[in-house]
Amino acid sequence: MAQWQELLKLDLALQSRVSQLYDERKFPREIRHYLCVLLEGQDWDAAAVDENKASMCFHVLLVYLEEQWKHSVQENNILQGPDFSWMKDYLLKHFKDEPLNLAVILSECLKEEKKILTSASEAHGCGSPAMDQKWKELDNKVNELRRQTSEVKKGMKSLELLNENLDFIQKNWQSQVEEHNGLAQSSPFVVGECLKRINFITKTKQIVLQQIVNILNLAHQMVATLTDVELPEWKRSQQMACIGCPVDTSLDHLQKWFTTVADVLLRVREQLQKLQDQNKKYNSTATSSLPDPIAENERFTQLLFTKLLADALVVEKQPIMSSLPHRPQVLKTGVRFTVAVRFLANLPEFKCLLKVKPVFDKDVEEAKTVKGFHHFVFNNDDCRVLDVDTPCGGLVGEFRHMSLKHKPKAKGSSESHLIVTEELHIIKFVTEFQHAGLKFDIEASSLPVVVISSTNQVVSAWASVMWCNMLSIGEPRNLSLFVDPPPLTWQQLSQVLSWQFLCAGQRELDQNQLSYLRDKLVDDPDGLVHWSKFSKNENAWIWIDGILDLIEKHLVDLWRDGFIMGFVSREKSEVLLQEKQSGTFLLRFSESNKEGAITFSWVEHSNGDTHVHAVAPYTKTELLNSSLPIIINNYSLRAKRNMHRNPLIYLYPDIHKDTAFGHYDNTSEMSAPNKDGYVAKTPVYVSENPTPPPSPPMEMPNMDIDIDLDMDVETTLEDQQLFHEVVSELLNLPGEDIWTSYQEVAQAQINRSC
Structure with a gap:
């Protein structure tokens, strides 16, 4: 996989470090993004010390951009696709006469990217054997769910064949009895064979039902672990990553587990429906007592499925302004910010199924109870349909052009007793799930955000975000935190301060500095x-x-x-x-x-x-x-x-x-x-x-x-001597006598001070 694609999977803090690389060198990230494979295929280290090689690599980029531009024109995709023409013009303007400078920039950036990837890998692997063991156990459980579901599917196929054979024998025997009177009494063997088949079908159904019960029991454990343990842990890690903690916030594992369990529950529901249909189609005394356990298992399956998917929508990328890459959750009115959501149950059936709408301060009690609480609305609140057109292939919706404006206050409303940088707000993302006869609402909330109206308020707003993220754990969020803000322990504050220096200067504070x-x-x-x-x-x-x-x-x-x-x-x-x-x-x-x-x-x-x-x-x-x-x-x-x-x-x-x-x-x-x-x-x-x-x-x-x-x-005595020599010469005075007397006075002063 391309190095750039690996960087896109890193958490917010590390991605900000990558962004800073290119911002410092004034090289557009758009060019790095859209030319990632080509850029990584060139030897920029060699080009950085050889002007001929640098010119050759530069020429390769120009040719590629020209080809891509022509392709965009042919496909009538100029507006929707990347602006290859602008990229080419930018390179020509800045590096046509200095291709060596371009080679140096890209050589340095690619090396720094590798360092960031290495540090992320070390941070993930360092001190995490327990985490690796836990993930391995969860992987084993989802694999076991797949295996058991496959066994149920095989059992249902066998059951279908057994029912079809029995139905054929019964119908064929019945027609022969009607044609030949007394045939039933003269063929006890056929009757006994039918009874044997009915008993075998009954036992097979019981086995299949027990297999389904086993699957549901294991799925119940998995759903509880994912929704009550793993997902909250990930959300807490993301919360710490937003204030600089170098933790892995990748959703790859969670998405795999959510997707597998959701798929298993859908397949179980289908098998239960097939079993129900078989009971109706092959109406016999052997199946008359089975509808109740089938219905009970179906209700339990639906309950697990609903609980899993109700928590499957997450805010993958917290609200962040491009001008403050290190400081998410601080938003300025009228300034564009970005936020992204992901649906963790990434099944083909769900593609383009969910239409997500952002809502500011939805159901927030503080908006009603806190004196003078400020109200904001989106300048545009367009919905997003979750699709899989992303490098990672997830069901993602990215809101790239969001901004806020003040909502006019009602007449007679009082001023807030909280300053604006201490007011906390949330953005909720709501959608309706409707599939296979199921229908329910799903919500996901952002971390608390601070909305400011001036860049002078950024520093204070970030202090509030840090304080809030260290104290506000779990949901619902305490948006009244700063009405009476609890203190932080020094251990908590020292951690978050150290992370700030890691983000700003790639090095945490040591013990002496913290002391x-x-x-x-x-x-x-x-x-x-x-x-x-x-x-x-x-x-x-x-x-x-x-x-x-x-x-x-x-x-x-x-x-x-x-x-x-x-x-x-x-x-x-x-x-x-x-x-x-x-x-x-x-x-x-x-x-x-x-x-x-x-x-x-x-x-x-x-x-x-x-x-x-x-x-x-x-x-x-x-x-x-x-x-x-x-x-x-x-x-x-x-x-x-x-x-x-x-x-x-x-x-x-x-x-x-x-x-x-x-x-x-x-x-x-x-x-x-x-x-x-x-x-x-x-x-x-x-x-x-x-x-x-x-x-x-x-x-x-x-x-x-x-x-x-x-x-x-x-001044030193030597300086004083030089000064008096000059003065003596200018005044035509006996300099040696003046210096001698001055030296004695100066030495006496020194003796007194000692």
């Missing part, structure tokens, strides 16, 4: 985190989200590779660095900048003294102009006589900066002449040479202030 955040967020003796501390009054989440945005936009590689310590206090960083060799530095996030900023601290040992310095934090605006590895590589201090030096040598604990950041630094590429023949300018980041007082002792309070080294600091 730092715990000290920031937990002040409850029971280890609880309250909603007001996290996202209302103190709003620590705003600061954390700013760091997540900083990582996602500027620091993904450094964070993923573990080179950013990040969450460490100023005081702690000084303690860690004091015992290290001069030039050792670490990277940490600013504690004062709420929009996300990063700084570095380094240590210097001189004349028996140890000094730890920190540079003013770099914001997103500054990192837009230059990457952090380049800043670190080009950073320098202005020392005496305007000489410059880079004080950053070893990344904590002892990794040389060239080893750590060498492959991120593209200054060598920048130094190459561009098309115009110019060499790109490399920025240099300069600070005055600092010599601050020794770092404060451990018992002193942490001031938590980031020092800007561009500010004036205490």
